[in-house]
Amino acid sequence: MKIVVAVKQVAALDDDFEIRADGLDVDEDFLMYDLNEWDDYSLEEAMKIKEAAAEGAVEVIAVSVGPERVDESLRKCLAKGADRAIRVWDDAMEGSDAVTIGRILAGVVKKEAPAMVFAGVQSSDQANAATGMAIAASLDWPHAAVVAELDYQPGAATARIKRELEGGMLQAVEIDCPAVLTLQLGINKPRYASLRGIKQAAAKPIEHWSLGDLGLDATQVGTTAALSRVRRMEIPVKGRAQMIEGTIAEQAAKLIEIIKEYKGEAA
Amino acid sequence: MSPQRFLSKSESQVPMTAQALVAHVLESGDFYAAVAVHGIADARQRQRLEERLFGSRRDVLMLARWEHTPANVLDALSRLEHMPLARRVVKHRNTGGSTLKHQFSQSDDPALTGLLALHANTPAPLLLQIAMGDHDQVVLKGLARNPSAQPEVLRLLAQRFPRRFDKEIASHTAVPADLLGTLYHRGDKFVRAAVLAHKQVPEAVLLQAAKSTDTLILRALVKHPLLPAALVDALSQHKDNAIRAALATRTDLPVHLSARLALDESDSVRRAVACRADLSPALMQMLAEDHDPWVRQWLGRNAMAGKHVLQKLALDIHEDVRRAVARNPNCPITLLEKLASDHRSWVRAAVAYQPNVTSCLMASLARDSAVDVLSGVAANPHTAPALLKRLVFSEELDVRRGVILNPAAGPDILLPLLQDPYYLHRVMLASGPKLSDQDKWQLRDDPDPRVRFALFQWLAARALRPVADRYFYRRKA
Numbered sequence: 178m179k180i181v182v183a184v185k186q187v188a189a190l191d192d193d194f195e196i197r198a199d200g201l202d203v204d205e206d207f208l209m210y211d212l213n214e215w216d217d218y219s220l221e222e223a224m225k226i227k228e229a230a231a232e233g234a235v236e237v238i239a240v241s242v243g244p245e246r247v248d249e250s251l252r253k254c255l256a257k258g259a260d261r262a263i264r265v266w267d268d269a270m271e272g273s274d275a276v277t278i279g280r281i282l283a284g285v286v287k288k289e290a291p292a293m294v295f296a297g298v299q300s301s302d303q304a305n306a307a308t309g310m311a312i313a314a315s316l317d318w319p320h321a322a323v324v325a326e327l328d329y330q331p332g333a334a335t336a337r338i339k340r341e342l343e344g345g346m347l348q349a350v351e352i353d354c355p356a357v358l359t360l361q362l363g364i365n366k367p368r369y370a371s372l373r374g375i376k377q378a379a380a381k382p383i384e385h386w387s388l389g390d391l392g393l394d395a396t397q398v399g400t401t402a403a404l405s406r407v408r409r410m411e412i413p414v415k416g417r418a419q420m421i422e423g424t425i426a427e428q429a430a431k432l433i434e435i436i437k438e439y440k441g442e443a444a
Numbered sequence: 445m446s447p448q449r450f451l452s453k454s455e456s457q458v459p460m461t462a463q464a465l466v467a468h469v470l471e472s473g474d475f476y477a478a479v480a481v482h483g484i485a486d487a488r489q490r491q492r493l494e495e496r497l498f499g500s501r502r503d504v505l506m507l508a509r510w511e512h513t514p515a516n517v518l519d520a521l522s523r524l525e526h527m528p529l530a531r532r533v534v535k536h537r538n539t540g541g542s543t544l545k546h547q548f549s550q551s552d553d554p555a556l557t558g559l560l561a562l563h564a565n566t567p568a569p570l571l572l573q574i575a576m577g578d579h580d581q582v583v584l585k586g587l588a589r590n591p592s593a594q595p596e597v598l599r600l601l602a603q604r605f606p607r608r609f610d611k612e613i614a615s616h617t618a619v620p621a622d623l624l625g626t627l628y629h630r631g632d633k634f635v636r637a638a639v640l641a642h643k644q645v646p647e648a649v650l651l652q653a654a655k656s657t658d659t660l661i662l663r664a665l666v667k668h669p670l671l672p673a674a675l676v677d678a679l680s681q682h683k684d685n686a687i688r689a690a691l692a693t694r695t696d697l698p699v700h701l702s703a704r705l706a707l708d709e710s711d712s713v714r715r716a717v718a719c720r721a722d723l724s725p726a727l728m729q730m731l732a733e734d735h736d737p738w739v740r741q742w743l744g745r746n747a748m749a750g751k752h753v754l755q756k757l758a759l760d761i762h763e764d765v766r767r768a769v770a771r772n773p774n775c776p777i778t779l780l781e782k783l784a785s786d787h788r789s790w791v792r793a794a795v796a797y798q799p800n801v802t803s804c805l806m807a808s809l810a811r812d813s814a815v816d817v818l819s820g821v822a823a824n825p826h827t828a829p830a831l832l833k834r835l836v837f838s839e840e841l842d843v844r845r846g847v848i849l850n851p852a853a854g855p856d857i858l859l860p861l862l863q864d865p866y867y868l869h870r871v872m873l874a875s876g877p878k879l880s881d882q883d884k885w886q887l888r889d890d891p892d893p894r895v896r897f898a899l900f901q902w903l904a905a906r907a908l909r910p911v912a913d914r915y916f917y918r919r920k921a
């Protein structure tokens with residue numbers, strides 16, 4: 178059986194950066210790329226299932242949508258033990274929103290026919306928390322979000338999960354398989370790739386799939402197919418704010434002073 | 445960044461001279477190694493390294509931000525034209541004084557002054573220039589907090605803006621004693637408390653503060669080593685718990701006062717008393733019965749606590765009290781043996797870190813399954829080498845790190861850890877003196893750039909050492 182793990186290479190910013198001339202994104206030179214933190218946990222959960230099963234019984238496939246630089250993140254997944262890595266890209270996919278990305282990934286899932294699809298709850302750069310759900314919607318599969326515990330035996334018809342809710346509550350759910358689960362941080366302890374794993378991963382191929390491989394055409398992806406489009410990126414004007422410093426007594430004294438000033442009373 | 449091209453393993457000898465090391469890096473094309481050896485390259489080699497390092501805007505921006513970028517590379521970056529680097533370079537903690545000065549003279553970015561005012565390496569004349577000419581309150585507050593600000597800067601700020609930055613100036617280590625006096629006399633109670641907390645506070649100010657009835661002032665005063673003796677007795681009965689607790693920490697407290705404070709109604713006061721080295725056996729016995737577990741815990745850690753007190757505390761219901769006993773440097777070995785089988789791993793871990801533990805007990809703790817316990821065994825210099833050799837292969841990275849940190853772990857034990865999956869462990873080994881350069885050389889094609897940087901940084905520093913030292917290193921290898 179197969180487990181597909183949808184991963185994303187996310188961008189991080191330092192505090193000084195420039196926005197592109199078209200105003201639609203940050204200048205790429207200012208971005209640092211890495212594997213999305215949530216996806217580390219998703220991959221680890223898949224690896225745990227694989228390692229608990231008989232050798233060769235479970236195949237873990239890391240899948241990502243993105244340009245060539247994404248190979249670096251997929252290589253990390255291979256180094257940690259994923260059996261295969263698939264990168265899907267076509268220039269026509271530029272500008273795809275989360276729903277469209279979900280549609281593309283669903284195309285991969287249809288071809289691979291896994292028993293489970295894992296994704297992170299959200300990505301740290303865009304925070305849409307939508308890709309996993311969009312895959313499930315495209316496939317019309319059961320889904321569960323913010324999974325904090327998973328009990329699943331390879332090949333089983335159902336999985337037992339616990340979802341994280343507000344106020345520290347957990348919701349125990351039984352879900353039919355195959356299913357799409359978005360996994361929460363802390364569900365496990367992600368491993369570091371061994372040096373041997375890294376060296377082996379360097380020699381493993383990364384499969385590159387295009388639109389044709391998924392039976393999609395350019396009208397079904399990218400900006401034209403997206404249901405939402407970025408209009409512009411902007412840095413908000415900083416409001417008036419003042420950190421009140423000092424000891425608790427000093428802070429209290431300063432706060433009283435500010436309130437009195439606001440109310441027009443003498444300090 | 446372009447893919448690295450690494451040398452093959454067949455080049456087995458570490459380059460011994462700076463020139464050979466840089467030549468190796470130039471041939472390998474390793475970006476991060478190039479950063480590490482930039483400072484030891486000759487002019488021609490440096491030019492070639494910079495072609496590699498500054499080849500793309502993205503790399504340049506990354507370098508100006510990367511926490512490990514050394515001062516010489518930041519200086520070279522600061523001289524690149526048409527790059528939005530000024531803020532990054534000035535903000536970088538490794539940037540040297542001359543580079544900061546250069547940036548200040550070249551850039552008209554108003555934000556730079558604020559960053560320079562905060563930077564620990566900003567040259568003194570530049571800080572003085574900011575203190576003399578700037579009016580931005582945020583910039584000047586940052587300047588008053590800069591640990592490198594010299595007394596003239598602080599004096600000037602106090603003069604230009606009376607009361608505005610007095611609290612920051614009074615808290616600065618470089619503030620002159622006479623200025624502290626001025627600040628005390630014109631300051632509010634918060635500034636006065638900061639003055640009294642300063643090591644350089646003049647005695648006259650202390651005597652004046654002794655007449656104060658303000659709690660905040662007295663709290664600061666009671667911590668000062670030169671507290672007038674007449675005040676000690678009076679303050680021991682002060683209604684403020686923090687004052688009595690601070691008094692209880694004083695080494696010059698008369699014995700009769702520590703006995704009185706041992707009966708204090710405030711837990712925080714009795715906790716402070718429990719740490720004292722001059723407690724009588726009777727007081728210790730009494731504190732060992734205290735209802736507050738923190739009092740018992742601090743007593744358990746007290747190196748002067750007697751055997752009977754420790755025996756009693758070793759049976760305490762609170763695991764943190766039992767752990768404190770296990771951490772006590774004078775805990776008898778018989779007691780450690782008992783605590784080594786405590787049902788809580790947190791207590792057993794404290795035993796594992798004890799330097800007094802016998803090799804027999806250590807062998808028993810090494811069979812424990814708890815990570816905290818095994819980490820203690822791994823870090824303990826008295827652990828037998830055979831045990832350490834086994835712990836090197838632990839699944840838990842905390843345990844493996846314990847071995848790396850163990851001062852007694854030699855090269856034969858540490859060598860397998862050059863293959864550790866956790867990059868930081870490899871960085872620690874590459875940057876530490878325990879392994880020979882030849883052993884470390886296998887990290888030259890490590891997949892993690894931070895490890896390669898650490899290795900080449902170490903080798904670059906070695907290349908600058910005297911020839912005799914290098915010969916010794918090679919012989920060891």
